[in-house]
Amino acid sequence: MKCTSHKVEVYYFFLVNNNRNKTVIISFLCSVAAMDRLKSMEVFVAVVEKGSFVAAANALDLSAVMVTKHVAALERRVGVKLLNRTTRSLGLTEIGEHYYQQSRQILELFAQANDSTELMRATVRGSLKISAPMAFGTECLAPALPEFLASYPEVQIDLELSSRNANLVEEGLDAVIRVGHLSDSSLIARPLRTYGTAICASAAYLKQYGTPQTPDELKYHHLLDYSHWTSQTRWRFGERVSDLPMSRLRSNNGNVLKQAAMAGVGVLMQAEVLVREELNDGRLIPILQDYWPPARPMHLIYPKDRQHSQKLTSFIDFVMARFRLE
Numbered sequence: 144m145k146c147t148s149h150k151v152e153v154y155y156f157f158l159v160n161n162n163r164n165k166t167v168i169i170s171f172l173c174s175v176a177a178m179d180r181l182k183s184m185e186v187f188v189a190v191v192e193k194g195s196f197v198a199a200a201n202a203l204d205l206s207a208v209m210v211t212k213h214v215a216a217l218e219r220r221v222g223v224k225l226l227n228r229t230t231r232s233l234g235l236t237e238i239g240e241h242y243y244q245q246s247r248q249i250l251e252l253f254a255q256a257n258d259s260t261e262l263m264r265a266t267v268r269g270s271l272k273i274s275a276p277m278a279f280g281t282e283c284l285a286p287a288l289p290e291f292l293a294s295y296p297e298v299q300i301d302l303e304l305s306s307r308n309a310n311l312v313e314e315g316l317d318a319v320i321r322v323g324h325l326s327d328s329s330l331i332a333r334p335l336r337t338y339g340t341a342i343c344a345s346a347a348y349l350k351q352y353g354t355p356q357t358p359d360e361l362k363y364h365h366l367l368d369y370s371h372w373t374s375q376t377r378w379r380f381g382e383r384v385s386d387l388p389m390s391r392l393r394s395n396n397g398n399v400l401k402q403a404a405m406a407g408v409g410v411l412m413q414a415e416v417l418v419r420e421e422l423n424d425g426r427l428i429p430i431l432q433d434y435w436p437p438a439r440p441m442h443l444i445y446p447k448d449r450q451h452s453q454k455l456t457s458f459i460d461f462v463m464a465r466f467r468l469e
Contacts, residue, residue, distance in 0.1 A: 180217075180220070181249075181250075181253065182213065183213040183214070183216050183217045184217070184246040184249060184250060185203070185250060186199060186203060186205070186209075186210050186213035186214060187213065187214055187217055187225065187242075187243070187246060188243065188246050188247055188250060189202055189203055189210075190210065190214060190226070190233070191226075191235060191243050194233060195233060196210045196211055196214075196233075214226065217242075221238070221242065223236070223238050224236050224238075224239070225238065225239035225242050225243075226239055227239075266297070266453060267295045267297065267298060267453045267454050267457050268295075268297035268298060268453075268454060269297070269298065269299070269452065269454045270298075270299045270300070270301060270454075271298060271299070271300050271301070271317045271318070271454055271455065271458055272300075272301045272303070272314075272315060272316050272317050273300060273301070273302050273303070273316065273317060273318055273319070273320075273458070274302075274303045274304075274305060274309040274311075274314075274316050274318075274319040274320070275302065275303075275304055275319070275320040276304070276305075276306065276320060276321075276322050276338075276414075276441075277304045277305060277306050277396070277397060278397050278413065278414035278416055278417040279320060279322070279338065279414070279416055279441070280302065280304040280320070281304060281397075281398070281417070282414075282416045282417055282419070283416055283466065284302070284320070284462075284466075285302070287461075287465055288300060288302070291457075291458065291461045294457075294461075295454070295457055298454050298457070298458075300458075303316075306371045306395065308321060308323075311330060311444060311445070311446070312446075317445065317455050317458070318443060318444065318445040318455065318458065318459065318462075319443075319444050319445075320335065320441065320442070320443055320444070320462075321441070321442055321444055322338045322439050322440075322441045323439050323440065324439075324440060325440075325442060325444075329447055330444050330445065330446060330447060331444065331445055331446070331447050332442040332443070332444050333442060333443045333444075333459070333463060333467075334440065334441075334442055334467070334468040335441045335442060335443055335462070335463075335466045335467060335468055336441060336466050336467070336468055336469070337438035337439060337440060337441060337468070338414060338415075338416075338438060338439045338440070338441045339414070339415035339416075339435070339438040339439075340412060340413070340414060340415060340435055340436045340438075340439075341412070341413065341414075341415040341418050341419075341422065341429060341435060342410065342411070342412045342429070342430055342431045342432075342434070342435060343404065343410070343411055343418055343421075343422060343427040343428055343429050343430060344404060344407075344409065344410045344411065344427065344428060344430060345404060345405050345406070345407045345426065345427060345428065346425070346428055347407040348365075348404075348407040348408070348409065348410070349428060349430070351407070352364055352365070354428075354430055355410070355430060355431060356431075357431070357434070358378070358380040358384045358431060358434050359384055361378065361384060361387055361410065362384070362386050362387055362388060364388075364409065364410050365388070365390075365391045365408060365409030365410065366378065366387065366388060366389075366390045366391065366409050366410055367390060367391065367392050367393075367400045367403055367404055367408065367409045367410065367411045367412075368390035368392070368393045368400075369393070369394070369395070369397065369400065369412075369413070370393050370394055370395035371395060378412060379436060380431075380434045380436065390409075391403075391408055391409045392408060392409065397413045397414060397417045398417070400413060401413065401417060401418055401421065401427075404418075404427060405421065405426050405427060410430070411427070415438075443459065443462050443463065443466075445459060
């Protein structure tokens with residue numbers, strides 16, 4: 144239904160269609176200054192139920208003058224009298240009776256909507272949409288999520304792993320984990336562990352081709368490239384190394400490149416979290432350690448909102464407890 148801002152039209156529709164509650168409520172809440180009208184309805188209902196303007200004013204902590212103005216405003220919008228009042232008595236007109244019944248229903252539904260929202264805010268339930276870097280998400284976040292989901296059985300997570308910087312607001316994300324230096328924004332950024340980069344190869348490869356001692360010696364080796372690298376970011380060591388050979392294998396997935404490195408295809412530069420286990424057990428050998436790029440900052444980012452839902456607050460606490468910067 145198309146909302147209208149015509150005051151008399153909205154309330155006339157409300158009165159004569161009192162048996163179509165849902166349509167009436169939509170028309171009312173879509174109209175201009177809906178919250179003011181809702182307050183006027185609350186005042187009107189209080190006047191009827193308390194039996195006087197003064198009693199309603201005391202119950203709502205308003206002045207009697209303000210109560211009178213609210214009721215008068217409703218009658219102007221409707222175009223008819225809702226109350227018959229004298230110095231000694233107060234009663235509803237026929238239309239006023241219909242208006243009172245409908246007003247009570249609207250106020251009750253409004254209160255139920257608020258209660259439902261507060262319940263959801265106070266209860267850890269609902270869906271969370273999260274974005275994280277591919278390597279960190281695969282090797283660190285994903286293995287930890289079953290514990291979070293077991294702790295909060297009414298929460299569902301939609302996890303997107305990507306090398307691009309997802310836009311939290313435009314893509315409707317609840318939170319993102321981002322690597323690199325951040326630009327100023329209105330979002331909250333909590334520091335996590337730094338994101339290191341390792342250079343390595345298999346023992347078999349190094350036995351066959353030798354171990355490079357400087358970045359410049361990589362020009363004599365087989366390289367495994369990440370597809371998202373550009374000519375400006377490919378194999379950077381503080382300063383660019385020129386005349387590097389074309390890669391033997393390129394992929395947008397670090398695990399593909401890791402498998403190739405372990406098979407002896409070439410030299411790998413990837414996120415340290417992706418190859419940590421292989422470096423520890425010797426399936427990959429670290430090389431050029433004095434030239435590894437500096438670790439980059441990593442942050443958990445989420446909207447600046449004083450009233451975060453419990454599901455998001457619980458996720459933030461969970462991530463920070465496990466991956467915060469020490």
